[in-house]
Amino acid sequence: MKIIGIVGARPNFMKMAPIMRALAKSDFEAMLCHTGQHYDDNMSKVFFDDLELPRPDIFMGVGSGSHAKQTAKIMTEFEDIVLKEKPDLVMVVGDVNSTIACSLVCAKLMIPIAHVEAGLRSWDREMPEEINRMVTDILADLLFTTSAEAEPNLLREGVAAEKIHFTGNVMIDSLMFYLPKADRLTILDDLELKPQGYGLVTLHRPSNVDDPDTFRGILDALGEAGSRVPLIWPMHPRTRKMIESFGIDPKAMGLRPVEPLGYLEFMKLMKDSRLVMTDSGGIQEETTVLGIPCLTLRENTERPITCDIGTNTLVGVNPDNIRKTIIDTFEGEAQPWQAPPLWDGHAAERIVEVLKGWAK
Numbered sequence: 001m002k003i004i005g006i007v008g009a010r011p012n013f014m015k016m017a018p019i020m021r022a023l024a025k026s027d028f029e030a031m032l033c034h035t036g037q038h039y040d041d042n043m044s045k046v047f048f049d050d051l052e053l054p055r056p057d058i059f060m061g062v063g064s065g066s067h068a069k070q071t072a073k074i075m076t077e078f079e080d081i082v083l084k085e086k087p088d089l090v091m092v093v094g095d096v097n098s099t100i101a102c103s104l105v106c107a108k109l110m111i112p113i114a115h116v117e118a119g120l121r122s123w124d125r126e127m128p129e130e131i132n133r134m135v136t137d138i139l140a141d142l143l144f145t146t147s148a149e150a151e152p153n154l155l156r157e158g159v160a161a162e163k164i165h166f167t168g169n170v171m172i173d174s175l176m177f178y179l180p181k182a183d184r185l186t187i188l189d190d191l192e193l194k195p196q197g198y199g200l201v202t203l204h205r206p207s208n209v210d211d212p213d214t215f216r217g218i219l220d221a222l223g224e225a226g227s228r229v230p231l232i233w234p235m236h237p238r239t240r241k242m243i244e245s246f247g248i249d250p251k252a253m254g255l256r257p258v259e260p261l262g263y264l265e266f267m268k269l270m271k272d273s274r275l276v277m278t279d280s281g282g283i284q285e286e287t288t289v290l291g292i293p294c295l296t297l298r299e300n301t302e303r304p305i306t307c308d309i310g311t312n313t314l315v316g317v318n319p320d321n322i323r324k325t326i327i328d329t330f331e332g333e334a335q336p337w338q339a340p341p342l343w344d345g346h347a348a349e350r351i352v353e354v355l356k357g358w359a360k
């Protein structure tokens with residue numbers, strides 16, 4: 001039975017790596033297809049190296065574009081691939097444009113789809129990822145969820161209960177598998193940082209970085225943390241473009257921008273940081289398992305469990321709120337936290353077990 005796994009953008013690689021590893025130990029024939037949505041070496045190649053992902057069997061090289069153009073390009077090329085390869089199942093992860101584009105192609109060709117990380121909802125349709133999540137979930141035949149609240153979200157949208165499988169978090173599979181290796185890196189020394197003596201920042205959401213006033217407001221507020229510890233900021237290409245076009249100087253605002261980091265380097269920096277401030281989705285989950293305070297610079301999260309029992313605080317983008325929460329984080333007591341159920345390093349194995357039952 002042939003399965004094609006799809007990756008396209010940076011957050012897909014660490015989710016697909018443990019699945020490919022688990023599939024390699026099974027009787028399934030697994031192929032990896034990279035759409036090329038992310039194409040810079042530091043957004044893509046370094047992750048293949050760090051995560052020991054097999055070289056893609058198929059590389060589409062679609063690159064950047066508007067949402068419609070990028071999605072359409074992936075669809076056009078992936079249709080030919082599916083017609084040629086005739087997979088028995090296509091596996092998509094997360095919520096990027098590659099996820100929805102490949103799902104749409106398969107749905108029309110009657111090829112079963114498995115969606116890993118199904119049922120997450122921010123309830124904010126201004127986020128392109130929310131549209132991708134909703135459409136992918138309604139099209140999928142097998143829905144693998146990371147936390148219990150995903151199931152009621154899916155049932156409410158009409159997904160049949162028997163399609164939903166609570167298997168845990170594959171992103172945490174990668175974290176646990178690679179943490180010992182990441183821990184041996186010298187990046188703290190290279191950047192002249194001390195454990196717990198710095199903060200880590202990531203920002204790339206269009207809603208935060210595409211509007212100059214919002215963006216400047218956030219950066220101003222981060223200065224509160226910057227006055228206490230150095231702030232390292234691996235900068236996403238979208239963010240770099242915006243910074244340049246707005247003429248913002250992050251160094252003058254107390255931040256230390258660096259190039260986007262590889263998986264292992266970022267993991268190490270996250271694990272030893274005093275706090276993380278981010279608008280990413282996956283980082284909310286990784287910091288929760290690492291026990292590092294995470295301030296999420298967004299008005300909503302599709303990952304509420306990281307706030308309920310993890311280390312995440314939803315701060316929003318109001319500069320005064322950001323400043324206040326930073327002060328509370330530095331001066332308040334550390335809050336108790338725990339890793340959510342099934343975020344234990346074995347999610348991909350459980351997914352493959354479900355696939356074996358489905359294949360019968």
Ligand code: UD1
Nearest residue numbers: 009010011037038039040043064095096097128129237238
């Ligand atoms: C995409 C995902 C988002 C994810 C993020 C992680 C969608 C809708 N969004 O957003 O969910 O959190 O990836 O990084 O799929 N660019 C480069 N080099 C690259 C990739 C992109 O320079 O290797 C530039 C592009 O030219 C573009 C911008 O970055 O202008 C945005 O890239 P795109 O893939 O469209 O979306 P992201 O914002 O990265």
